[in-house]
Amino acid sequence: MSDADWMALVTTLKLSAVTTLVLLLLGTPVAWWLARTKSRFSVAVEAVVALPLVLPPTVLGFYMLVALGPNGPIGGTLITLGWHHLAFSFSGLVIASTLYSLPFMVQPLKDAFAAVGERMTEVAATLRANAWDRFFSVVVPLSRRGFLTAITLTFAHTVGEFGVVLMVGGNIPGETRVLSIAIYDHAEAMDYASAHVLAGGLLAASFLLLFMVYFLNRRYQVVHL
Numbered sequence: 467m468s469d470a471d472w473m474a475l476v477t478t479l480k481l482s483a484v485t486t487l488v489l490l491l492l493g494t495p496v497a498w499w500l501a502r503t504k505s506r507f508s509v510a511v512e513a514v515v516a517l518p519l520v521l522p523p524t525v526l527g528f529y530m531l532v533a534l535g536p537n538g539p540i541g542g543t544l545i546t547l548g549w550h551h552l553a554f555s556f557s558g559l560v561i562a563s564t565l566y567s568l569p570f571m572v573q574p575l576k577d578a579f580a581a582v583g584e585r586m587t588e589v590a591a592t593l594r595a596n597a598w599d600r601f602f603s604v605v606v607p608l609s610r611r612g613f614l615t616a617i618t619l620t621f622a623h624t625v626g627e628f629g630v631v632l633m634v635g636g637n638i639p640g641e642t643r644v645l646s647i648a649i650y651d652h653a654e655a656m657d658y659a660s661a662h663v664l665a666g667g668l669l670a671a672s673f674l675l676l677f678m679v680y681f682l683n684r685r686y687q688v689v690h691l
Contacts, residue, residue: 467663473640474648481556481631481644482624485563489571489620492564497575498601502584516573518566527633530562534634554636562634563624570619578612579605611683618679622672 467475496515500508518526534552535541541551552558582605590600606613628646635642637651645664652661 468660470639470643471645471648471660471664474643474645477556477640477642478625478644478646481559481563482621484560485567485624486571486617486621488560488564489567490617493568493571493616494575497572498579498605500572500576501579516569519569523566523627523629524633526566527562527630530558530565530630530634534558534561553634554638554642556635556641559631559635559642562630563627566627566630567620567623570623571616574612574616574619575609578609578615581612582608614682615679618675622675626668626672 496511500512500515531553532538533540536545536551536553538551538553541553544551552561586604586608587600590604595603626646627644628650631642631644632647635644637643637647645668649661649664649668652658652664
């Protein structure tokens with residue numbers, strides 16, 4: 467691997483880690499609300515959350531580029547305040563990746579929270595546990611499989627992003643160039659040897675992450691039978 471490829475690897479891991487952390491903080495309350503609410507608006511919220519699953523990445527990337535660019539509502543506001551717009555920046559990549567990977571965090575957590583049910587939290591409430599205590603001492607431990615799945619899928623999905631990253635971040639070495647773009651660059655230059663190294667590494671890493679999730683989930687099921 468060249469120095470540029472190593473930088474792409476570092477950028478990819480950094481982007482995936484930050485995106486996963488942001489989504490863990492933002493996606494958990496959204497998943498909790500969707501699992502417990504009886505609001506008629508929940509269907510619309512669920513559809514919005516799941517939209518990246520069916521929306522072409524370039525479509526989401528295009529609208530994010532417009533919004534974060536100098537003439538967009540977000541980028542334009544930042545420029546007015548004396549800051550720089552977020553298009554073609556790592557911060558812009560984080561925002562775009564957060565939206566694109568949203569369903570991979572929210573859906574597993576929502577299913578895990580729904581599986582917990584309300585009985586255990588009601589019992590904790592009778593013991594005078596407040597809402598925060600009930601969530602962190604009852605719901606979180608019972609939902610750890612969901613958290614493991616959500617975190618792993620979100621991280622792995624962000625590692626493999628291409629369309630959204632290219633549209634919003636471009637191809638700036640050390641800033642927005644990630645492994646998926648590096649593979650494309652090598653293939654376009656007909657440097658298949660380098661492309662094989664990066665693609666094979668991503669394939670192996672993705673398999674190992676998924677294997678770990680299924681193995682730990684299967685082990686948890688056996689232990690609790």
